[in-house]
Amino acid sequence: MAYRLLQWGRQHRGKIFVGVGVGVGGLLLWQLNGRQLPLQTEGFIQAPAWTQNPLPGRDVQLKTLASTKEFDVLVIGGGATGCGVALDAVTRGLSTALVEKYDFSSGTSSRSTKLIHGGVRYLQKAIMGLDLEQYHLVKEALHERANLLQIAPHLSAPLPIMLPVYTWWQVPYYWAGIKAYDLVAGSKCVKPSFILSKSSALEKFPMLKKDKLKAAIVYYDGQHNDARMNIAIALTAARQGACISNHTEVLKLLKEKDVTTGIEQICGATIKDHNTGNVFDVRAKCVINATGPFTDGIRKLDDPKIANICQPSAGVHIILPGYYSPDAMGLLDPATSDGRVIFFLPWENLTIAGTTDSPTGVTHHPAPREKDIQFILKEIENYLSPEVHVRRGDVQAAWSGIRPLVTDPNSKNTQSISRNHVVEVSKSGLVTIAGGKWTTYRSMATDAVDAAVKHCGLSAKRPSGTDGLILDGGYHWTPNHYIKLAQDYGLETDIAKHLSRTYGDNAVKVARMAKVTGKRWPIIAERLVEDLPYIEAEVKYGIEEYACTAVDILARRTRLAFLNVHAAEEALPAILKIMQKELGWSEQRVEQERAEALEMIYVEMGTKAKEGAHTKGITLSAIDIQKYKQRFNIVDRDRKGFITRPDIQKLLQDMNEGLDEDALNDMLKEVDLNQNGKLELDEFLELMSNVKSGQVTRNRLATLLKLGEEQQQQKKNISVDRSGGGV
Numbered sequence: 001m002a003y004r005l006l007q008w009g010r011q012h013r014g015k016i017f018v019g020v021g022v023g024v025g026g027l028l029l030w031q032l033n034g035r036q037l038p039l040q041t042e043g044f045i046q047a048p049a050w051t052q053n054p055l056p057g058r059d060v061q062l063k064t065l066a067s068t069k070e071f072d073v074l075v076i077g078g079g080a081t082g083c084g085v086a087l088d089a090v091t092r093g094l095s096t097a098l099v100e101k102y103d104f105s106s107g108t109s110s111r112s113t114k115l116i117h118g119g120v121r122y123l124q125k126a127i128m129g130l131d132l133e134q135y136h137l138v139k140e141a142l143h144e145r146a147n148l149l150q151i152a153p154h155l156s157a158p159l160p161i162m163l164p165v166y167t168w169w170q171v172p173y174y175w176a177g178i179k180a181y182d183l184v185a186g187s188k189c190v191k192p193s194f195i196l197s198k199s200s201a202l203e204k205f206p207m208l209k210k211d212k213l214k215a216a217i218v219y220y221d222g223q224h225n226d227a228r229m230n231i232a233i234a235l236t237a238a239r240q241g242a243c244i245s246n247h248t249e250v251l252k253l254l255k256e257k258d259v260t261t262g263i264e265q266i267c268g269a270t271i272k273d274h275n276t277g278n279v280f281d282v283r284a285k286c287v288i289n290a291t292g293p294f295t296d297g298i299r300k301l302d303d304p305k306i307a308n309i310c311q312p313s314a315g316v317h318i319i320l321p322g323y324y325s326p327d328a329m330g331l332l333d334p335a336t337s338d339g340r341v342i343f344f345l346p347w348e349n350l351t352i353a354g355t356t357d358s359p360t361g362v363t364h365h366p367a368p369r370e371k372d373i374q375f376i377l378k379e380i381e382n383y384l385s386p387e388v389h390v391r392r393g394d395v396q397a398a399w400s401g402i403r404p405l406v407t408d409p410n411s412k413n414t415q416s417i418s419r420n421h422v423v424e425v426s427k428s429g430l431v432t433i434a435g436g437k438w439t440t441y442r443s444m445a446t447d448a449v450d451a452a453v454k455h456c457g458l459s460a461k462r463p464s465g466t467d468g469l470i471l472d473g474g475y476h477w478t479p480n481h482y483i484k485l486a487q488d489y490g491l492e493t494d495i496a497k498h499l500s501r502t503y504g505d506n507a508v509k510v511a512r513m514a515k516v517t518g519k520r521w522p523i524i525a526e527r528l529v530e531d532l533p534y535i536e537a538e539v540k541y542g543i544e545e546y547a548c549t550a551v552d553i554l555a556r557r558t559r560l561a562f563l564n565v566h567a568a569e570e571a572l573p574a575i576l577k578i579m580q581k582e583l584g585w586s587e588q589r590v591e592q593e594r595a596e597a598l599e600m601i602y603v604e605m606g607t608k609a610k611e612g613a614h615t616k617g618i619t620l621s622a623i624d625i626q627k628y629k630q631r632f633n634i635v636d637r638d639r640k641g642f643i644t645r646p647d648i649q650k651l652l653q654d655m656n657e658g659l660d661e662d663a664l665n666d667m668l669k670e671v672d673l674n675q676n677g678k679l680e681l682d683e684f685l686e687l688m689s690n691v692k693s694g695q696v697t698r699n700r701l702a703t704l705l706k707l708g709e710e711q712q713q714q715k716k717n718i719s720v721d722r723s724g725g726g727v
């Protein structure tokens with residue numbers, strides 16, 4: 001047989017040669033032609049009539065919720081999945097309601113890595129394990145990736161990601177894998193991947209460590225502003241007629257006996273509006289549980305004895321200054337020495353780095369641990385040139401998200417984690433949609449509504465219309481939209497870009513709300529903080545987008561809390577002032593909002609992670625911590641996160657005070673608990689906590705800093721340089 005094959009080969013050598021040549025040439029041509037996803041750049045798509053529908057106010061939505069006799073569908077949960085379900089249902093002509101306990105996207109959906117991806121690692125598993133199911137999952141996710149990039153072009157964009165390669169044998173291995181990723185995407189390929197030599201890789205990613213680098217492979221996925229995308233889905237559903245309400249919690253499921261079967265069927269839910277405290281019943285033919293990590297809580301309202309399906313896992317991210325990554329290139333190592341994934345990606349002009357994965361309990365307020373922050377910093381140090389000094393003080397924000405991994409209750413092996421999302425219909429008709437990922441929210445939603453239509457006997461007027469449906473703000477957006485905005489309204493360029501990329505064609509509505517500055521330039525828009533493009537008008541507009549609390553504005557309408565905790569803290573007074581005026585808040589409500597916002601910044605956004613790691617004894621309130629941090633920052637002018645002897649000397653000079661070297665050393669030693677020659681923020685807070693509780697009656701440094709603060713308040717000359725300035 002082998003001999004015959006050899007003979008045949010010899011006879012047809014020429015043809016084989018040509019065939020292989022044509023094949024390879026074809027592949028190369030395909031490469032050169034660069035098949036890629038056509039992204040919206042023209043903006044001439046005719047917007048349908050619903051885009052002009054005004055958003056009903058929250059009070060109107062609540063009235064509709066309370067007064068509607070029966071909805072077809074009631075969705076629980078306003079994350080990506082729940083809002084996707086509401087949008088899917090409303091496009092089918094089903095009367096739809098959605099309730100969310102906190103804010104749209106307040107759960108995992110605002111805490112993701114922001115990647116819109118098919119899953120390079122999953123494809124590797126599919127190929128290596130010849131796993132067809134895994135292959136189909138990647139294929140589906142790649143379709144959804146393309147869809148998400150097209151339906152909200154203002155909120156998403158392709159992102160090139162570099163895989164550094166450190167051994168020669170890995171070059172063809174990674175290349176083949178990434179090419180397979182492009183091939184599986186087919187016409188949905190974002191842009192073709194390519195190989196870079198070591199020198200080209202360093203040109204594109206200059207902060208990369210040169211040692212041992214052999215080459216790099218660059219592939220494309222998508223990236224988005226996750227919370228804003230979630231809100232765009234919610235608003236699209238609302239404009240199309242869905243009745244959606246945030247800060248509205250499901251307390252109980254309503255059931256009644258089916259007359260034909262005698263089985264108790266779910267017919268709605270008892271809900272509580274957290275703004276007014278009102279509790280009322282909402283009736284619906286079908287209730288869909290889309291509560292992510294809280295899935296089992298709702299399933300147990302239906303059947304308290306049911307086994308859990310959710311296995312929550314926490315992932316931590318940190319935000320570093322933009323100089324940790326190039327503007328338009330991310331870096332990912334899919335398999336670090338201990339098998340985890342490490343990445344740093346540019347996002348909102350900063351760098352997002354992560355991640356870790358560890359089993360966790362379920363909470364609405366997950367907090368990052370110092371241990372995880374340190375792990376990420378240590379790992380990224382391995383990839384960066386020694387010139388880039390990775391500093392703890394550069395961490396501007398850190399947060400944790402809970403991955404809603406689920407086991408499939410319909411499968412025989414109920415222990416193994418499902419690779420896909422799971423749709424479950426309980427005996428009493430509760431439809432649960434869980435698992436999956438952000439990228440696949442739309443197909444998850446379609447599967448959930450299909451199940452609802454089938455099991456709850458709903459009569460949809462049309463099939464699902466979400467594939468390719470442009471979201472709120474996307475129709476008339478083009479990449480140059482910001483230029484007209486800057487020209488027409490007299491906005492600074494960075495602000496115009498930010499508004500355009502956040503609100504799409506709705507940005508003009510925000511610009512119209514902006515105050516005139518009275519200056520020659522810019523003509524309109526007061527910033528919330530000096531060096532970021534967020535403006536006061538966004539708070540007013542945020543209220544129109546259903547923001548009810550200062551946290552809603554800080555974390556999801558703007559992304560200030562996720563980007564820089566100091567900036568968020570600085571912006572808080574202005575946000576509270578505007579919200580008080582717009583919403584008629586009492587002084588007491590303002591104080592409550594201030595305390596809750598500071599708690600979120602300190603606990604959920606990482607400020608306290610470091611303090612908690614070293615100082616267990618701090619008994620200060622959030623407001624005290626804010627006050628003492630400001631005092632600390634008067635000396636720590638370049639935001640290192642610690643004070644050294646020269647910092648104190650500088651303060652003394654400014655105050656025209658003198659102190660000899662020994663006295664200065666003694667002063668520092670008194671408070672330097674870990675004796676490393678620096679006074680760290682947590683040590684200072686512990687000192688102040690002890691001073692406040694009376695354990696320490698007199699401390700020279702504490703007195704000096706207080707005097708420094710008083711002098712500075714008199715001068716009122718603080719110019720905050722937030723370079724680094726970390727948590």
Ligand SMILES: Cc1cc2nc3c(=O)[nH]c(=O)nc-3n(C[C@H](O)[C@H](O)[C@H](O)COP(=O)(O)OP(=O)(O)OC[C@H]3O[C@@H](n4cnc5c(N)ncnc54)[C@H](O)[C@@H]3O)c2cc1C
Nearest residue numbers: 077079080081101107108109113115250292315403438439
């Ligand atoms: C660290 C991390 C990184 C990730 N990165 C990516 C990524 O880059 N790309 C990607 O595609 N996916 C990513 N994912 C996965 C993705 O973020 C999640 O799969 C997705 O956000 C889950 O959305 P959800 O709507 O199901 O859950 P959630 O967003 O958590 O929404 C559930 C909502 O239900 C509400 N709720 C709970 N109980 C009630 C009640 N009783 N009444 C009313 N409302 C209630 C909650 O308040 C919450 O808002 C990541 C996940 C993690 C943890």
